[in-house]
Amino acid sequence: VQLQASGGGLVQAGGSLRLACAASGRTFSNYAIGWFRQAPGKERESVGSICRRTRRTFYADSVKGRFTISRGNSNSTVYLQMNSLEPEDTAVYYCAFSERDGCTYFLGRTDQYHYWGQGTLVTVSS
Numbered sequence: 001v002q003l004q005a006s007g008g009g010l011v012q013a014g015g016s017l018r019l020a021c022a023a024s025g026r027t028f029s030n031y032a033i034g035w036f037r038q039a040p041g042k043e044r045e046s047v048g049s050i051c052r053r054t055r056r057t058f059y060a061d062s063v064k065g066r067f068t069i070s071r072g073n074s075n076s077t078v079y080l081q082m083n084s085l086e087p088e089d090t091a092v093y094y095c096a097f098s099e100r101d102g103c104t105y106f107l108g109r110t111d112q113y114h115y116w117g118q119g120t121l122v123t124v125s126s
Helices: none
Strands: 002-006 009-012 017-024 032-038 045-051 057-059 067-071 077-082 091-098 120-125
Touching (some): 077 091
Parallel strands (some): 009 120
Antiparallel strands (some): 032 045, 032 091, 045 057, 067 077
16 A cells, blocks of 8 residues: 655644545555654654544544544545644644554554555644
8 A cells, every 4th residue: 555645835823734645556445544743853643534434533632623534535535634723733744544444443553554655744833
């Protein structure tokens, strides 16, 4: 499975960005796509996830109400819509693919994912 994340950039606080994660390669009937981020000097943390089977989404508390994960019609692209961005959201954002179902509980750990994209940088200025 190959993942390509895109859409990062520089935005002012309060602004919005939409990231995209395009998946290709081996197909699975059930899987989940997660978004993570890593700020300089910090550990990689989960932002949220979406499962293929029911499109159920989960979010980290830090982004609830501001970020939305969705799937494109083709099912091969997942989006992360980020609104009301804050300087604390500055990080490299990664999408990841889990072979787990991901519809029953939140896959919020990096070791629950099997494939990773290369990351896209989001910078929020104050």
